Amino acid sequence: MPETIPHDSVGLVTPQSMHFDEPLTLRSGRVLESYDLTFETYGALNADNSNAVLICHALSSDHHAAGYHSMDDKKPGWWEACIGPGKPIDTNHFFVVSPNNLGGCSGSTGPTSINPETGKHYGPDFPICAVRDWIRSQKRLADKLGIFQWAAVVGGSLGGMQALRWSLQYPERIKHSVVIASAPKLSAQNIAFNEVARQAITNDPDFHDGHYYEHNTFPKTGLAQARMLGHITYLSDEGMGSKFGRDLSNGEFNFDFNAEFQIESYLRYQGEQFTSRFDANTYLLMTKALDYFDPARAYDNSLTKCLSQVECDFLVMSFSSDWRFSPQRSEEIAEALIEADKNISYMEIESDKGHDAFLMPIPRYMDIFSAYMKRVAKEVNEGVTA
Amino acid sequence: MSMNNLRADLDIIKDWIPSNSQVLDLGCGDGEFLQYLKQHKNVLGYGLEIDSDKITECVCKGVNVIEQNLDSGLANIKNNSIDTVVMTQALQAVKRPDQLIDEMLRIGNEAIITFPNFGHWRTRLYLINKGRMPVSETLPYHWYDTPNIHLCTFKDFEALCYRKGITIKHRMVVDQTHHEHWFYNLWPNLLGDIAIYHIGRK
Numbered sequence: 001m002p003e004t005i006p007h008d009s010v011g012l013v014t015p016q017s018m019h020f021d022e023p024l025t026l027r028s029g030r031v032l033e034s035y036d037l038t039f040e041t042y043g044a045l046n047a048d049n050s051n052a053v054l055i056c057h058a059l060s061s062d063h064h065a066a067g068y069h070s071m072d073d074k075k076p077g078w079w080e081a082c083i084g085p086g087k088p089i090d091t092n093h094f095f096v097v098s099p100n101n102l103g104g105c106s107g108s109t110g111p112t113s114i115n116p117e118t119g120k121h122y123g124p125d126f127p128i129c130a131v132r133d134w135i136r137s138q139k140r141l142a143d144k145l146g147i148f149q150w151a152a153v154v155g156g157s158l159g160g161m162q163a164l165r166w167s168l169q170y171p172e173r174i175k176h177s178v179v180i181a182s183a184p185k186l187s188a189q190n191i192a193f194n195e196v197a198r199q200a201i202t203n204d205p206d207f208h209d210g211h212y213y214e215h216n217t218f219p220k221t222g223l224a225q226a227r228m229l230g231h232i233t234y235l236s237d238e239g240m241g242s243k244f245g246r247d248l249s250n251g252e253f254n255f256d257f258n259a260e261f262q263i264e265s266y267l268r269y270q271g272e273q274f275t276s277r278f279d280a281n282t283y284l285l286m287t288k289a290l291d292y293f294d295p296a297r298a299y300d301n302s303l304t305k306c307l308s309q310v311e312c313d314f315l316v317m318s319f320s321s322d323w324r325f326s327p328q329r330s331e332e333i334a335e336a337l338i339e340a341d342k343n344i345s346y347m348e349i350e351s352d353k354g355h356d357a358f359l360m361p362i363p364r365y366m367d368i369f370s371a372y373m374k375r376v377a378k379e380v381n382e383g384v385t386a
Numbered sequence: 387m388s389m390n391n392l393r394a395d396l397d398i399i400k401d402w403i404p405s406n407s408q409v410l411d412l413g414c415g416d417g418e419f420l421q422y423l424k425q426h427k428n429v430l431g432y433g434l435e436i437d438s439d440k441i442t443e444c445v446c447k448g449v450n451v452i453e454q455n456l457d458s459g460l461a462n463i464k465n466n467s468i469d470t471v472v473m474t475q476a477l478q479a480v481k482r483p484d485q486l487i488d489e490m491l492r493i494g495n496e497a498i499i500t501f502p503n504f505g506h507w508r509t510r511l512y513l514i515n516k517g518r519m520p521v522s523e524t525l526p527y528h529w530y531d532t533p534n535i536h537l538c539t540f541k542d543f544e545a546l547c548y549r550k551g552i553t554i555k556h557r558m559v560v561d562q563t564h565h566e567h568w569f570y571n572l573w574p575n576l577l578g579d580i581a582i583y584h585i586g587r588k
Contacts, residue, residue, distance in 0.1 A: 315445075334452060335462045341408065341430055345445055347453040364438060371445040 002068060002076075008084045009076060010042040010067035010091050015107060020140055024102075027130035027292075034116070037141055038107025039063045039099035042083060043091035045147075051380045052147040053089055054138060055079065055098040056155030056162035059230070059286045060278060062106035065098040066091075081361040088369035089154065093377040097145065102137050103129045103285040111281035112213070124210025128285055131158075131165045131293045138162075139170055152176035152376050156358035157325065158286070161293050164333065167310040168295055176376050178315045178369075181322055181358040183329035184303050184336070185294035190324070193233055194287040197226035201280045210281050223280045224271030231270050236321035236354035303336035313343040315372045317358075317365065320348055324355035345372070392422055395474055395500045395582055398558055402498060402584050403427060407469035410493060412456055412486075413476035416440050417449030424449070432468075434460075457481045460489045468494045475580075477501040478534040484546060487585075491552065496586045503559075505539030505575040524579050540575040547585060556584035 005011045017038045024032045040063050045052060055065050057078070066083035068076050083089045083096055100108040103126060111126040142150065153174050155163040160182025167177045183190070201207060204222030208215050232240075244263040259265040299306040314337055318330035327348045334346035349365045351357040357365070392400065396419045403409060405427040411420050414433025417440075423429035434454040435441050444451035454462075457480055471494035477483050478501050490497040502524045503509075512520035519529040527534065538546075540559075547554055559578030574581070 331462060335464075338432060338452075338462075339464050339467055343430075343450050344432075345449075345451045347441060367438075367442050368445055371442050375446060375448050 002071065002073070005068065008086050009080065010084050012071075013040050013042065013064075013067040013069065013077075015040050015063055015069075017107060018141060018144055020137070022140070024133065024137060024140075026127050026133045028127055030127040032102070032109070032127065035102060035109035035137070036107070036113075037099050037102070037109075037137060038104075039097060039141065040065065040067075040077075041098070042066055042096040043094050045095040045145075046380070048383075049146050049148065050383070051094050051151055051377070052142075052145070053094045053096050053376075054142070054150050054153045054166070055083070055089070055096060056134075056138075056153065056159035056166075057098070057101065058155070058157040058159045059290065060227075060274070060283070061159075062104060063098050063100040063108075064106070066096070078359065081359060082366075082369065088366055088373050090370075090373065090377065093380070094151065094373075097141070097147070099138055099141055101129070101134045101286075103127075103282060103289070105279035105282040110279070111210070111285065112279050121213040122281075123213055124281055124284075126281065126285065128288045128292075131161050131289055132169060134162060134289075135165050135169045138166075139173065142173070148173060150174045150176075151380050152178055152373070154178040154180075155182070156180040157182055157355065158290055158293075160325075161290075165293075165295060167312050167314070168306065171309060171311040174312045175379070176315070176372075177310075177312050178317075178372065179330070179333060180317045181319055181325050181330070181355055182316075182333070183325040184296060184332050186291055187329075191291050193229060193324075194291055197229050198284055198287060200225035200229070201284060204280075207280065210284075212280070218275070219280045220275045223275045223278065223283060224268075226283060227274040227278075228267040228271040231267060233324045234355045236323065236352055238321055238352045239354050242352065303332060304339040307333075307336050307342065308340040310337075310340070310342055314345070315368075316344060316346045317368065318346075318348045319351045319353065319355070319357035319365075321352050322355045322357060392418070395560060395580055396422070398560070398582060399472065399474075399498045399500070399584070400427070402496075402556060403429060403470050403472075405429070408432075408467075410434070410463065410468040410471045412460075412471065412473040412490070414440075414444065414449070414451060417444035417447045417451060419472070419474070420444075420449045421447045456486060460486075460493060463493045465492055466495065469496065470494055471497045472499075473497070474500040475502070478537050480536065483536050483538075484550075487546070487550070487552070491585070491587050496555065496584065498582070498584050499543075500580055500582045501543070502534070502537070503540050503575065503578050503581045504537040505541060506579055507576045510576075540578065540581050543581065543583065547583075551588050553586045553588050554583060555586050556582075558582040 021034050061078045064077040065079040066077040085092050100106045103110045105112050111122050115122045153163045153166040160179040163177045163179050166174050201222040204219035206217040207219040247262040296303040296306040316330050316334050318327035337344040409431040411433040414435050420431035432450045436455050471490040509520040559574040560580045
């Protein structure tokens with residue numbers, strides 16, 4: 001709980017919601033007749049609506065990217081390190097829009113919402129969304145907010161994939177794309193991790209084929225296991241080693257199967273915490289969106305050919321110890337953009353924090369990110385249009 | 387000094403770069419040259435750099451910069467994908483200048499290279515008189531801490547080009563302040579401080 005709001009925080013924020021009646025045909029062919037998007041905004045929109053920045057969230061986050069919902073909140077939004085006055089995404093300059101994705105479980109229409117056709121929870125019947133479906137829904141949100149062109153679309157991990165997809169799907173509506181700790185598609189290993197996570201959830205006896213709401217139960221064990229597995233891939237061996245080492249809770253071996261090593265307690269705690277805020281069907285859906293993402297597939301698997309249609313400038317960043325989406329994956333994006341004659345800057349940030357580094361205020365990362373966003377802000381002020 | 391405040395060797399080579407072309411600058415520093423080319427010649431430029439402060443300066447300037455160590459190779463950049471590959475004052479500091487020159491001409495149609503000439507008369511005199519590794523304004527380091535691990539002379543460079551079948555399109559010689567003078571070209575290997583070469587494939 002913050003006793004006072006830090007001066008570089010956006011402060012107390014209230015999520016907003018917008019209803020959309022126009023049916024949305026999804027990549028799967030299924031149609032969402034209507035839906036709601038929950039989102040937060042920080043900062044103020046300028047007179048010509050040119051200073052808007054879209055934040056795209058990752059697998060397990062939501063619209064609450066910065067600030068606090070109340071003075072009782074234990075933690076601020078998930079990207080507090082990067083959004084706020086004087087921070088890389090400087091709310092003194094930008095109007096920041098941060099939506100919860102369709103299929104999410106934090107307010108936007110998703111498996112936990114009531115299906116108006118049946119009067120019951122969508123549950124497992126909620127259509128699996130592709131990244132492009134999210135972009136279409138975000139574009140409609142932009143339309144309603146009167147934002148024609150984003151000064152920048154920014155995201156890490158799955159959010160970075162959305163920032164990349166935006167540049168392809170609506171090239172004229174995005175000026176800069178900031179793709180952090182991301183990849184142009186998942187590797188077999190990435191998909192394998194997602195599959196184990198899904199198996200953990202769907203094999204939980206409380207899962208009931210996804211209809212657990214009707215059974216008044218929840219696949220808590222499976223979702224916690226999925227989160228524990230995910231969490232391992234978000235940290236580096238080095239980072240985990242320096243944080244937990246082989247430390248024991250009691251200092252001695254117990255010769256039983258309770259959590260003894262600190263890392264075990266930590267993972268169990270993380271898993272447990274996650275189940276109190278996240279929905280299992282949403283987790284399944286988000287991992288599928290990740291698995292399916294492969295924009296080059298429609299272009300003879302040539303990322304260069306695919307990216308030749310983008311018009312925006314790119315900042316691509318990776319982290320040295322990230323093995324979930326390693327620097328090589330970001331370099332694939334950078335190489336294709338260079339070959340496609342696009343404006344691109346790329347940096348690999350030195351860090352032992354693994355994939356999660358993109359959420360943290362690492363000085364070098366903040367320097368580069370700030371420098372780039374200052375340039376974006378400068379262009380906004382100078383009225384440079386694409 | 388010219389009106390554009392460009393470093394003197396860059397002021398010379400800018401004229402060798404066509405408008406609306408693509409340039410890859412190896413060791414681009416703070417991005418000064420690429421910024422100039424973008425503003426004045428509508429050049430699409432990319433810089434490779436490893437110094438983090440300089441990378442940040444490039445980003446501030448809106449210059450495309452890729453964090454990359456030249457000694458790790460340029461395998462990530464496709465054949466013939468760039469019109470001109472530029473490397474100023476870095477040839478002598480890389481692990482394998484010969485391989486890097488091959489790479490420059492694999493990626494680019496042409497390359498521009500500038501380096502300090504170790505055959506300059508002052509360098510020769512220093513070695514003869516003192517019997518120690520030359521230290522000068524152009525080469526301000528000691529033998530043990532110098533980043534310049536592959537110093538060469540005009541003649542050495544041209545011999546390498548000859549062996550590799552590389553065409554020398556232009557050659558310029560300038561002094562320590564990067565100014566040129568007609569008589570430097572009489573005995574470039576003796577009088578020239580900085581060598582500037584514009585090369586291409588045969």
